[in-house]
Amino acid sequence: MGKGTTVVMALVAATMGAVVTVAVTGTARETQAQGQDPATRPARTPDGKPNFDGVWQANNEAHWDLEAHEARAGMVMQQGVYPYEFSKVPAAPVLALGAAAGVPGSLGVVGGDGRIPYTADALRVKQENAEHWIDRDPELKCYLPGIPRAMYMPYPFQIAQGTDKIHMTFGFSNAGRVIHMNDVTGPPDYTYMGHSVGRWEGDTLVVEVSEFNGRTWFDRAGNFHSQALRLTERFSPLSPDAIWYEVTVTDPETFTEPWTIAMPLYRRLEPSATVLDYPCIQFAEEFMYGHLRREQLVQRWEGETMTVEITRKVPPGDLLHEWYRR
Amino acid sequence: MRTKSLITGLGAVAGLCLWMMATGVPASAHHAFAAEFDADRPVEFSGTVTKVEWINPHVWIHLDVKTDSGATENWAFEAGTPNVLFRRGFTRRSLLPGVDVLVDGYQAKDGTNRANGRDITLSDGTKLFLGSSGTGAPWELARPGVDTVDPGR
Amino acid sequence: MTRRLLESLGVATVCATVMALLINAVPVGGQSPETTVWGHPNLEGIWLDVYSTPFERSREFGDRELTTAEERAARDQARMGSQGRNVRGGDGRVDVAGAYNAVYTSAKPAGPRTSLVVDPSDGRLPALTAEAQGQNELRREWTLMLLRNTETCQSGAAGCRGGEYGPPSPRRFDVTPFYNTGRMNRHDGPEDQSSGDRCMSGRTPDFNGFRRIVQGADSIAMGYDTGQGQGFQRVINMSGSHPPSQVRLRHGDSRGRWEGDTLVVETTNFSPKWPFRGAGENLRLVERYTRVDADTLSYEATVEDSTVWTAPWTIRQELKRQSDEENRIYYEPRCHEGNYGLPALLVGRRVDEEAFANGTGPNPFSMDTATCVQGL
Numbered sequence: 001m002g003k004g005t006t007v008v009m010a011l012v013a014a015t016m017g018a019v020v021t022v023a024v025t026g027t028a029r030e031t032q033a034q035g036q037d038p039a040t041r042p043a044r045t046p047d048g049k050p051n052f053d054g055v056w057q058a059n060n061e062a063h064w065d066l067e068a069h070e071a072r073a074g075m076v077m078q079q080g081v082y083p084y085e086f087s088k089v090p091a092a093p094v095l096a097l098g099a100a101a102g103v104p105g106s107l108g109v110v111g112g113d114g115r116i117p118y119t120a121d122a123l124r125v126k127q128e129n130a131e132h133w134i135d136r137d138p139e140l141k142c143y144l145p146g147i148p149r150a151m152y153m154p155y156p157f158q159i160a161q162g163t164d165k166i167h168m169t170f171g172f173s174n175a176g177r178v179i180h181m182n183d184v185t186g187p188p189d190y191t192y193m194g195h196s197v198g199r200w201e202g203d204t205l206v207v208e209v210s211e212f213n214g215r216t217w218f219d220r221a222g223n224f225h226s227q228a229l230r231l232t233e234r235f236s237p238l239s240p241d242a243i244w245y246e247v248t249v250t251d252p253e254t255f256t257e258p259w260t261i262a263m264p265l266y267r268r269l270e271p272s273a274t275v276l277d278y279p280c281i282q283f284a285e286e287f288m289y290g291h292l293r294r295e296q297l298v299q300r301w302e303g304e305t306m307t308v309e310i311t312r313k314v315p316p317g318d319l320l321h322e323w324y325r326r
Numbered sequence: 327m328r329t330k331s332l333i334t335g336l337g338a339v340a341g342l343c344l345w346m347m348a349t350g351v352p353a354s355a356h357h358a359f360a361a362e363f364d365a366d367r368p369v370e371f372s373g374t375v376t377k378v379e380w381i382n383p384h385v386w387i388h389l390d391v392k393t394d395s396g397a398t399e400n401w402a403f404e405a406g407t408p409n410v411l412f413r414r415g416f417t418r419r420s421l422l423p424g425v426d427v428l429v430d431g432y433q434a435k436d437g438t439n440r441a442n443g444r445d446i447t448l449s450d451g452t453k454l455f456l457g458s459s460g461t462g463a464p465w466e467l468a469r470p471g472v473d474t475v476d477p478g479r
Numbered sequence: 480m481t482r483r484l485l486e487s488l489g490v491a492t493v494c495a496t497v498m499a500l501l502i503n504a505v506p507v508g509g510q511s512p513e514t515t516v517w518g519h520p521n522l523e524g525i526w527l528d529v530y531s532t533p534f535e536r537s538r539e540f541g542d543r544e545l546t547t548a549e550e551r552a553a554r555d556q557a558r559m560g561s562q563g564r565n566v567r568g569g570d571g572r573v574d575v576a577g578a579y580n581a582v583y584t585s586a587k588p589a590g591p592r593t594s595l596v597v598d599p600s601d602g603r604l605p606a607l608t609a610e611a612q613g614q615n616e617l618r619r620e621w622t623l624m625l626l627r628n629t630e631t632c633q634s635g636a637a638g639c640r641g642g643e644y645g646p647p648s649p650r651r652f653d654v655t656p657f658y659n660t661g662r663m664n665r666h667d668g669p670e671d672q673s674s675g676d677r678c679m680s681g682r683t684p685d686f687n688g689f690r691r692i693v694q695g696a697d698s699i700a701m702g703y704d705t706g707q708g709q710g711f712q713r714v715i716n717m718s719g720s721h722p723p724s725q726v727r728l729r730h731g732d733s734r735g736r737w738e739g740d741t742l743v744v745e746t747t748n749f750s751p752k753w754p755f756r757g758a759g760e761n762l763r764l765v766e767r768y769t770r771v772d773a774d775t776l777s778y779e780a781t782v783e784d785s786t787v788w789t790a791p792w793t794i795r796q797e798l799k800r801q802s803d804e805e806n807r808i809y810y811e812p813r814c815h816e817g818n819y820g821l822p823a824l825l826v827g828r829r830v831d832e833e834a835f836a837n838g839t840g841p842n843p844f845s846m847d848t849a850t851c852v853q854g855l
Contacts, residue, residue, distance in 0.1 A: 042696060046516055053695035143816045158714045160700035162523050162693035163515050167700035169712040173815075174729075176702055176712040178691070184803045187810035188417040189380040189408070195810065215816075272719030277728050281679050281815050282752070285669045292825035293668040294832065318438045320826065321402075324819055325379075361666060361848035362823040381817030382708020383678070404820075407707040409812075435827035440819075 043240040045161070050203050050237040053161045055268040055275060058152035058245075061106035065221035066261055067116060068108030074101045075220070076134060093134055096301070096308050103220075109152075111260035116223060122254045129222025136326060137220060141288055142173050142280035144192035146216025147209055147231060148247050148261065150175050156268050158275045166198065166205075171275045179207050186211050190227055205235040215326070226253040241267035288324075359432075363442040367433035371401060375425045380408045380418055387421065387443065389429065403429050403443035511773040511800070515694045520740045522699075522768050525691045526776050526798035530590025531558075534686075534794075536602025540593040544602070554589040595686060598781075598793035605790040611757055617657055622849065624648045625664040629847040638850030647844040660754060664849040666828035669821065674753065676824065678815040681709040682755045683730040683746065684764055684780045686796060688812075692768075699735060699742070703812070710812025721747050727760060729753045742768040758784035774800040824848075 045051050074090025081087065094101035108114050118126055129136050139145060145153060155171035166179040179196040186195045190213035198207040214227035232248040246262040249255070286298055291312035301308045315323055359365075373389035385405040390398050408416070428447040434440040515521045540546075546554075594602035607615070623642030626632050632639035651665065660680075662673040674680035681688075681703060688705025699715040715735040722732055727750035735744040744766040751759035767779040776798040783791035828848075834840025 045696070046518070051696055053697050144811070144813060158698060158700065160693045160695035160698045160714070162695060162700075163512075163521070165523070165691070165693045167691070167693035167702060167712070169700055169714050174711050176700075178693070178702065178810075180803075182803075188412045190418065191811045192813075192816060193811060272716075272722070274716055274719065274722070274732065275714060276722070276726065277730070279679075279729055279752075281677070285677070289669050289822055289825060292822055292829060294829070295667070297668065314826070317436075318440075320436075320822065321438060321440060321819060324822060360846055362820060362827045379817060382812070382814035383818065383820065384707075386817075386819065409704075409707060434823060435830045436823070437830075440823070 041240065043237070049200055050205070050235075051161060051240075052159045052166070052205070052235065052237075052243065055156050055158050055273040056243070056265045057154075057156040057268055058263055059266050060109065060152065060263055061104050062109045062152040062261070062263060063149065063154055063219055064103045065106065066108065066110050066219050066223055067221070068110075068114050069103075069106055069221075071105040072103040075103060096303065096306060109261040109263045111262060117256045117259055119254065119256055122224075126222050126224060129217070129224055131222075133220065133222060135323070136222070137217060138215060138326065139217070139220065140284065141324075142284040144175050144216070145170075145172060146192050146212065147177060147194050147196070148233070148249075149216060149218055150177070150193070151245065151265070152263060155278050156273070156275050169275055171278045173280050174277055179205075190214070192216055194229075194231070196233075203237060205233075207231075207233040207235070209233065224254070225249070225251045228253045235265075238264065241269060359442060362434060363432040364435045365432060367435075368430065369401075369433045369441050370428070370430040372426065372428045373401065375421060375423050375427060376400065377423060378418065378421050380412075380416075382409070383407055385411075387427075387429070387446070389427070399439055401429075401439045401441065403431055403441050403446070405443050405446075513770070517694070517696050519694060519737065520742070520770050521694070522692050522742060522770055522776060523694050525689055525801040525803065526778075527689045527801050528590075528686065528796045529587060529799045530592070531587035532590045532592045532595050532796065534595050535604060536594035536596065538601075538603075540602065542600045542602075543593055544597060545591050546589065546593055551589040551591070558586060558589075592796070595794040595796055596792060597795045599790070604792055605788045608785070608787060608789055611787040614657060614757065618661065621655060621657070622661070622663050624650055625844070626847060626849065628842065628845045629664065630845075631847045631850055636850075638847070647842055651844055658751060658754075662849045664844070664847055666824050666848070668825070672821060672824065675706065675709065676818075676821055678708065678813070678818045678821075679729075679753065681705055681711040682753060683711075683713060683749075684755065684766065684782070684794075686780075686794060689801060690798075705812070708812055708814030708817070715742075715744050724748065727751070731762070731764065740769060742766075744768070755782070756787070758782070758787045761786045771797070776800075 041054065042051055070086075073088055074094045076091040076093045077088040078091040080089040090097075090101050110116055116126075134140065139149075144150075150157070150168075150170045150172065153170070153172050157168055157170040160167045160169075164180070164182040166181065168177045168179070170176065175193060177193045177196055179198040181198050184197075190211055192213060192215065194209040195211040196207050196209045198205055200206070209231040210229075212225070212227060212229045214225060214229065217224050229249070229251040231250070234244075234246040236244045236246075238244050243265040244262065245265045246260060248258055248260050250258040290297055291314050296310075296312055299310055314320055371389060371391040373391035375387060376390050377388040379386040379388070385408050387403045387405055389401050389403065391401050393399055411420075426449055428445075429441075429443055430445050431441040431443040434442075511524065512521055515523065536543075596602045596604060599605055619641065623632075623639065625648070626639055626642055627645045628647045629639075630636075632642050632644040652667075655663070655670070659670060660674045662676070663671055665671045669677055685703055685705050688703050688710065690704075691702040693700045693702075697717050699717065701713045701715065702710070703713070704710045711730060713730050713733060715733040717735050719734065721734060722728075726732075726748055728748050729750055729752070731746040731750075732748040733744050733746040735742055737743070744764075746764040746766070747762075749755070749759055749762040749764075753759075755762060761784045763783045765781045765783075767777075769777045771777050777795070778798050779793060779795045781791055781793045782788075828843060831840055831843040831846070835842055
């Protein structure tokens, strides 16, 4: 049983054509108590459906910005010496991280002409969101990321494919979603993660998601939506270890027409792969409440070439509480 | 502090505390009122519901209220937890924007337009106590004479 | 419109609804097959302990695990008449500070068990280790120290038992000498707040909440709706091994296997940041799930931490199936996104401190914002 196995997978993507060879060795043999060996995990359920059970993760730059973009100097930027967009430099919040503070480039995941079709008003909001990312992105408060964002954040997630429910557990903030494969009433109020109802169309899992509260973003670039958002997701197996994930986004209050995103999701093949918690409710407490401490805790950092000093401020009156409602 | 009301108040609250512990309500189930809200700032408004946030740990009811000067202010009143309400069939449609209500409670210490709600009175005079809350369960112990809405004082 | 509103608020129907809901679970799983599509015993569904069972056994029951019908009826009768459901004190502040209203709360009926704890055989937890007792004393002394200048202590209320009244302690600004997860009479920052106030009080194991079980081929997901939005997810991997010991997780790492028809789950790698009854990094949990019938799941949990308890202990409960439809679980059992109270707790204390500094308000440490007695 201690043999190595080589698996050749062919992945055909819309923007890339690549043949990936993956070698899976039998290192996990001794530690497998029961359950499936990754190399022989059934690709299908006993009733013939694709088996998506396991740990998955997107491997792209969509969580930074859904639209195609070249690499950027900083997660937060300011004007450089020149007035050009391309000569912007990292701004104060991220300067100390040097080259680790940038945003990698991406061919984008948006279909059609690659641009999200905002209405004129919504586009203004998107641009403001991008400019005020630190103050507005709900991810920074560790608020639930919503769908589809949770599906391509840089943390693994686990799919448990049951009889009439599919449960996804996300590493980010222990978020979760349940896809109902049977008939259930929707939630009593709007939600962050939406209400998901799924069905099979051949080998494709089609999921309709609705009942969003409009408070989540699509990415870190300020792309957003309203409560009217509806999604149609399609999960199609490319191989036992890769899923082609496509989403049609409809929101007549924000966009002039429906648009799509598409990307592969890859299985985490390491032995004992599991979703490790990213418990950011606690990580974000200083960010969220540090300005309300009796004595400021995080104030100053001293490096060899720079000193960073932080001054907190408390928004006046009701603005303080409004900040938490975004 | 006024001793007489202190002792009476203490007796009532001690009874409540014992009841809470007996029913196994976790101590973290409700907030420290005095830390957020000011007992010396009672407020009472009639207003129109603009939004209800059916969220944990507390539902928040937002109202447009007309102040004495004629200006319109937006206030947020803290209510109980939505869990039990949802299990009884309440949904976001149960308290709709546009409904006129009377609410009373105690304003936030920081002087913002937020309050811990005591009662919400509907236009027919029925009072719905907003109070703090505990955890919920789908089955009820029948409490004849108790499981009704207090007609109010 | 008003009647519609009234009816939608459930006011007119609360009584009727209450009387119609029976003590026993309404069977809903008649069609639940015995095995999943993978051939494993079928534990899928939403499950809940529908009874109010004391965690530890009252001493008068001795080693008796089950109650009689008369005992249950008597206990329900006593609780039915209990106060607090619609208490209106003379003081409105008392109403909002602690009162519970019928619309927002409900109570579970008494069940067939005398306690959740079944081992030790007297239904009570084993003795704490000296180390754990020392930790408890440290916590108790700290919380009493912070209450020293309050009326809770001046009047000798229960919240100050073991403490004394006096001027604010010179230690009141010290760093808390333990990792705090409870309430204290101080609000210097989020660390002074309880886990619940910080929306992270959900713990594994959980005995009180709803749990939804979804069984995949190689992993089982459990979504918990517990407390007021303190829900969480757990994943039980049916293969593989626990992570290295330096990886610590809030709900630990769970690895499961089938022993006949019973799902046995072992969980390790717990974190000291979210302790379960004082047990953190040394906690080891073994759970056993067995399907009894279409609507009943038997659940057993053995808790072991030799730095806290002198012996392992076990609870047992029967979980009843809930309906997706009628149950109306709050689909997103989270509270962090709506936790407007936490910043308000902090800012309220800052306002008090400013008033005290200006001479316009009392010393904040003379106000009890931690125990049951609120702001009197």
